[in-house]
Amino acid sequence: MQRTVKVRVGGQKWNKVVKKWFSEPKHHLVHDPNSSLRTGDVVSIVPGWPTSRRKRHVVKHIIAPFGSSIDERPSIPTLEERIADREAKKVAKDARKVARNASKSTQRTDDNTTMASAKRTAH
Known part of the structure; x- marks a missing residue:
């Protein structure tokens, strides 16, 4: 899908048997309106209106770019x-x-x- 990125959000789950927290990230399909994200970027996302069947979030801003700088990319609306x-x-x-x-x-x-x-x- 164009203008869609897969974002991993960190999370943890408690295991009752071992009595230990294990990392269990969630993956969200996020709408990137101007295709300004690259693989490895750290981004902030917010809930938005449903863009498609599985996309429910929108990119808010880039926290830490990976690769080319933010100035060289299309801006995020x-x-x-x-x-x-x-x-x-x-x-x-x-x-x-x-x-x-x-x-x-x-x-x-x-x-x-x-x-x-x-x-x-x-x-």
Whole structure:
């Protein structure tokens, strides 16, 4: 998946038999809006709206880059930028839906008038 990264979040689990904590990391699929992350980066993630079936988090910022510096990469959008982008996409989608429904309704009326005239001529 493009613009998706797999992030490992540390965690521990208690074993009752051995009476010891064992490391048990969790893996999350995280949305990277501008594909600015590289393998080995240490990042901060926040919960976000569901982007796909398994993606529920978004990259907040890069804590420690691995390899090229942060300045050479595309910037990570802020929360306000992500919300504005989502609203713009929603408005565009609503406009497309209205246009599609308008064309369907005109097509239906055209079909109905042709069918009505065909019925009149058949009688």
